[in-house]
Amino acid sequence: MPDQSEFITHFEVSNFKKFDHLVVNDIGQFNLITGDNNVGKTSLLEALSLNLKSNNDLVFKFHSLLCDQHIHHHAENKYSKNPIIPKFNYFNLLKNKEELPLTLVFNSQKVILTDIDYFRLKEEDKDLFVSTPYFMDGIEYKYWIRIDKSNVKPEIQFMYEDDYYREDRKFESKLYKPIVKFRNFYERDLNKFIKELSQIELLNLTAFDYEEIVSIIKIVIIPDIIAINIQKINNDSDEMIFIATKSSKGLFVNVTRFGDGVQKIIRYLIEVYYAKKNGFNYFLIDEIDTGIHFSRLKIFWKEFLMLATKLNIQIFATTHSQECIEAYAQALEELGMEEKGRLIEMEEHNGKVYASTLSYENIKAGLISNTNLRGA
Amino acid sequence: MLDFSLNKIFVEGNTDQKMIATILEIHYNISFPYNGLALEDCIINCNGWQGLFKQVALKEIYRIESSGKNLIIFDADNTSNLGGYTKRKKEIEVGFAELIKATKKNINYSIYLLPNDSDNGDLESFYMSCIKPDKRFFIECWNNLYGCLQSKNEARYELKIPKSAGMVYSYVDLFENYRTGFYQNKKTKRDYSDDGLWEYNFEENNHLKSLCKFLEDNLNLKSN
Numbered sequence: 001m002p003d004q005s006e007f008i009t010h011f012e013v014s015n016f017k018k019f020d021h022l023v024v025n026d027i028g029q030f031n032l033i034t035g036d037n038n039v040g041k042t043s044l045l046e047a048l049s050l051n052l053k054s055n056n057d058l059v060f061k062f063h064s065l066l067c068d069q070h071i072h073h074h075a076e077n078k079y080s081k082n083p084i085i086p087k088f089n090y091f092n093l094l095k096n097k098e099e100l101p102l103t104l105v106f107n108s109q110k111v112i113l114t115d116i117d118y119f120r121l122k123e124e125d126k127d128l129f130v131s132t133p134y135f136m137d138g139i140e141y142k143y144w145i146r147i148d149k150s151n152v153k154p155e156i157q158f159m160y161e162d163d164y165y166r167e168d169r170k171f172e173s174k175l176y177k178p179i180v181k182f183r184n185f186y187e188r189d190l191n192k193f194i195k196e197l198s199q200i201e202l203l204n205l206t207a208f209d210y211e212e213i214v215s216i217i218k219i220v221i222i223p224d225i226i227a228i229n230i231q232k233i234n235n236d237s238d239e240m241i242f243i244a245t246k247s248s249k250g251l252f253v254n255v256t257r258f259g260d261g262v263q264k265i266i267r268y269l270i271e272v273y274y275a276k277k278n279g280f281n282y283f284l285i286d287e288i289d290t291g292i293h294f295s296r297l298k299i300f301w302k303e304f305l306m307l308a309t310k311l312n313i314q315i316f317a318t319t320h321s322q323e324c325i326e327a328y329a330q331a332l333e334e335l336g337m338e339e340k341g342r343l344i345e346m347e348e349h350n351g352k353v354y355a356s357t358l359s360y361e362n363i364k365a366g367l368i369s370n371t372n373l374r375g376a
Numbered sequence: 377m378l379d380f381s382l383n384k385i386f387v388e389g390n391t392d393q394k395m396i397a398t399i400l401e402i403h404y405n406i407s408f409p410y411n412g413l414a415l416e417d418c419i420i421n422c423n424g425w426q427g428l429f430k431q432v433a434l435k436e437i438y439r440i441e442s443s444g445k446n447l448i449i450f451d452a453d454n455t456s457n458l459g460g461y462t463k464r465k466k467e468i469e470v471g472f473a474e475l476i477k478a479t480k481k482n483i484n485y486s487i488y489l490l491p492n493d494s495d496n497g498d499l500e501s502f503y504m505s506c507i508k509p510d511k512r513f514f515i516e517c518w519n520n521l522y523g524c525l526q527s528k529n530e531a532r533y534e535l536k537i538p539k540s541a542g543m544v545y546s547y548v549d550l551f552e553n554y555r556t557g558f559y560q561n562k563k564t565k566r567d568y569s570d571d572g573l574w575e576y577n578f579e580e581n582n583h584l585k586s587l588c589k590f591l592e593d594n595l596n597l598k599s600n
Contacts, residue, residue: 023437347438349381354438365430368423370416373432 007314008282012105013047019353022047026357028342030305032288032328033318034374035346040353041318042181044346045284048316049177051106058111061177062102178275179284180267190241190255190263193271205273213269216303217243220296221262226250228266241266261291265300269307276311283308288317289324297327298334305331309340325373329363343373378595380410380418382444384433388451391541391568392490392499393419396449398569403578403588404597425450425464429471434483443484447594449587451498452489460496461489488590492583500540505583506574511551518543548573 011024018040033041046065050058093099094113101113205213210228218225224246231252232239242252243266255263268285275283289297308315319325325343332341338360345356358366358373366373387393396419400406408415422428433439434446448468453459468487476483491501504515522538529535538546556572568574578584578599591597 345432345436347436349438349442354436354441356432356435356437358432358435361430362432362435365422365427366432369421369427369431370414371420371432372414372417 006107006281008048008051008106010105010107011048012103012110013044014103015100016047016102017043019043019047022353022355024344024355024357026342026359027344028357029314029340030308030328030332030337031314031316031342031344032325033316033344033346034320034325035318036348036374037320039346039348041346042286044344044355045179045181045286045316045318047104048282049179049284050102050104051282058104058113062113176278177284178271178278178280178282180271180286182286182290190267193267204277205270209273212307213266213273216269216307217262217266220300220303221265222258227252241270259291261293261296264291268304272304272307272311272313276313281312282314282316285315285317287319289319289321289327294321294323294327297324298330301328301331302335305335305337305340309337320374322374325363326367329360329367332360333364345373378406378410378597380413382439382442383447383595384439384444385419385447385449386422386428386431386433387419387449388422388425388499390421391544392449393421395499395503395568399576399584399588399591402569402576403599404591405600406597425453425468428468429475434475435479440479440481440483443482445594446483446485447591448485448487449590450487450489452491452493452496453498454496461494464489486590486594488587490583490587492586493590498540500544502583502587503544503568503574505581506576507547508554508573508575511547511554511573514547514550518546 007027007029009025009027011027012022013019014021022040022044024044033044035041050062050065094101103110103112105111214225214228217228222243222245226244226246229242229244229252230239231242233254241255243255243258244250244252255266268288272283292300305315328341328343332338341360341363343358343363345358347354347356363373365371385396387396393415397408397415401408408418410418420431420433422431428434428448428450436444438444450464450468451459452461452464455463465487472483472485490499491497491505495501507514522543525535525537529537551573554572555570575581576584578588588599592599
């Protein structure tokens, strides 16, 4: 895996979702990704989110991604001590050469999923496994790989986080991917996000961080904000974001009382800090502008890009909106950050996906000549 | 069939864009939007020749990898405005050489410099070849006016000598009563397909024949 201190400038992914082979060159610190529906914008974000610190993390998170997308079947009776292992398994398909392996290239470093020597792991005793506590650091990934003796032909079975239930599992931080997907904007998810972060005590924002977040929210979306806090409504409730404003007379009000756009922006700000504090130097956002009024887009971009610059974090975000592209270009220009900005235009022709990286100069010329920058 | 998602024409300005669109329509029956692509996505306005290498279409990987054609139809210009056929062609070729070096990929391009891909001049010189025969006296009048103004161009007057585009605008304004089209506003005033003012003689106009040959050779076009 690449040095986490350096930004991604070149990326390749093979055999992932609809990408047979996708190459993205000349990537900048700030990257706005455009393209038609179903061209693979979110898939590109997901593939980028697999840029992890170790092979174990890659296997684990890739597997988690397959599960999210129902590509990988889960064990039945997984809460019992005798789970039924599913026959369908991505890794078996790889082993049987029915599937080509996921391959990633971050800058000059290449990782092929089959490089990971899970085939050579020794057989583990199932009962022993079930009774063995998880290793929190995730290094002993042999605990996730089993041979299912119930099959006539023994198969290597890859185990994953929810195959077995553990009250004490605390490896969520290992599962964390610095990606905010389109569906992740509603109250329930925001609540879940804050709950997870606060439960594992990793949010860890300082007073300075909160001050910075408040100053950005004030400029972008709530002019009379006074303070922000993460707290419980009462002892039995989960923690949630609360906001005090002049109009609430300084009283803290649950963020869910505000609109989706406010919640989204606050989540971006908190999560970008969270990603940074957990060692990630990149942050991925799907449909960044959805829910944000067009008149606020430029100031949002300006503040967000300034924060990303301060935290030295790389941004990848998708959009369908021409207004968002225009606001992004204006923000880059007004901040004097033209050199850092890129627009990655994705298009599909005859089943193959192409990604073209445009510089600020190209974006501006495209806007002037009224060229379609939102992808074919 | 012409594929504008793969092949693009690059021009210097709005007028050039309309002129090429007019020729494609009347001689090759190609009208815009064409196969769902807007005029500006097929014939790309670079806003001056120096805008060429900023254009998005030149960076599109699909087009590069599929050997999409880039047809550059620019002005040759004159030495008086730091141009000229040989100089301008060389400058564009150098630009493409740099782009090919940067992308490490072959980029398929062809250059045609107006008015006829051999002489100095510009779009306006080309247009003057398309003036209706009975109105060609205008060219002589304009040249006399232009020559006279040039001869009086002393520092104390600070004259703003008309650019060559002014010649076309003046022609259109002068023969306003000969227009056959319906003009709603100033923009449509510059519709260069009006056969009351313009004659696209594809048999005899050498400038037009030369440009059409370039389009046909590069885009496999066949005339009506």
